């Protein structure tokens with residue numbers, strides 16, 4: 001049995017620092033639980049001069065990846081650099097040299113998971129990525145192991161901390177989009193390019209990973225319908241409140257007989273739904289299994305120590321597998337091939353905000369178009385009548401999305417409709 005397992009850390013930013021800290025501060029517990037001592041040997045960074053606010057021996061840092069991948073003493077490589085290039089090459093190189101890999105990189109796992117799993121399998125190594133989805137929440141291990149006896153029917157939830165932080169602040173009023181994004185960046189929650197957060201790409205990567213594991217069928221990133229939060233206005237937030245909802249950016253995946261539904265978009269959630277009160281940087285993931293029923297997992301989805309908590313647990317699992325000589329113990333679980341349904345085939349309720357001419361008969365003409373497309377309206381509110389223009393806020397019953405899209409195409413043609421200001425899906429109601 002190896003007494004010490006040496007680790008190569010790729011990256012010493014928000015997450016890398018957290019990993020180093022936890023391994024130092026919880027050293028004794030970690031050693032006892034893993035059954036082996038874990039030591040960081042080298043750390044790859046871009047700059048050796050940067051002030052890092054953490055005490056690390058100088059000779060640990062390197063800017064040369066070969067110092068890690070070519071070191072036979074290093075058995076586990078922890079990738080917290082981010083991005084695809086050159087990261088993917090570094091990780092493949094590590095796996096091909098027989099090193100187990102732990103990563104927090106949803107971008108790389110969502111786009112290149114199959115290739116990485118193959119390399120891990122060929123080289124009998126672990127490839128673990130718990131931190132890549134919902135930060136500190138143990139959700140990947142839960143799906144792969146704790147709920148393995150179930151057929152999973154649905155996985156959905158708040159899986160981006162940055163946008164949840166932003167929507168929470170914006171719904172409290174008086175906060176500008178740009179200011180709250182800057183706050184989330186300063187707290188270390190946002191991606192290197194925060195467009196990934198606010199446009200929903202980060203959540204799309206995560207729901208692609210979750211759906212692939214939950215339904216045992218690989219969901220490609222380009223199959224995930226994705227909308228971010230950039231079109232949400234203070235008006236939408238106010239109307240949501242008035243109608244009894246909060247707005248959350250959700251990742252949603254459902255296993256239907258015809259195929260897999262997988263999407264990311266802002267969503268109206270009833271205020272009494274458990275997801276509606278998940279605020280700040282917290283994430284929450286609902287999982288419905290055919291045996292266990294409904295389960296919900298809650299915790300911090302981003303930030304230094306919560307994310308590093310998941311990374312360190314993966315390092316310990318990889319170390320246990322090395323000690324027991326079973327690396328690659330739980331590999332790829334995609335053994336089915338199910339189609340992913342187009343957004344038009346999904347079913348939901350819809351909030352629709354229209355700017356219309358303030359004159360008699362407008363509402364009736366709009367209702368007629370919806371009726372023709374078999375979209376039934378649950379509620380209609382008229383707002384801000386100025387004598388010239390008015391705002392109509394409609395909520396539909398559950399309906400296939402294609403019917404709503406078709407109705408909106410026709411509604412756009414009505415001369416009394418000035419603008420389709422926003423359309424937001426409503427979930428979480430019976």
Ligand SMILES: NC(=O)C1=CN([C@@H]2O[C@H](COP(=O)(O)OP(=O)(O)OC[C@H]3O[C@@H](n4cnc5c(N)ncnc54)[C@H](OP(=O)(O)O)[C@@H]3O)[C@@H](O)[C@H]2O)C=CC1
Nearest residue numbers: 011012013014015045046047080081082104105302303307
């Ligand atoms: N921040 C968070 O809350 C979460 C992040 N993640 C994921 O974790 C990963 C890391 O994120 P985070 O810690 O926030 O990122 P940071 O930008 O804070 O840190 C990145 C680190 O990687 C180093 N680095 C980047 N590119 C290179 C390169 N080409 N060569 C050498 N070193 C490089 C940087 O070096 P230097 O310091 O010298 O610039 C820095 O130390 C990403 O994949 C992210 O998506 C996952 C969950 C949550």
Ligand SMILES: N[C@@H](CC=O)C(=O)O
Nearest residue numbers: 160161162190191302
């Ligand atoms: N930018 C991400 C970080 C964790 O995955 C987020 O905000 O959730």
Ligand code: NA
Nearest residue numbers: 130133135137
């Ligand atoms: Na996680």
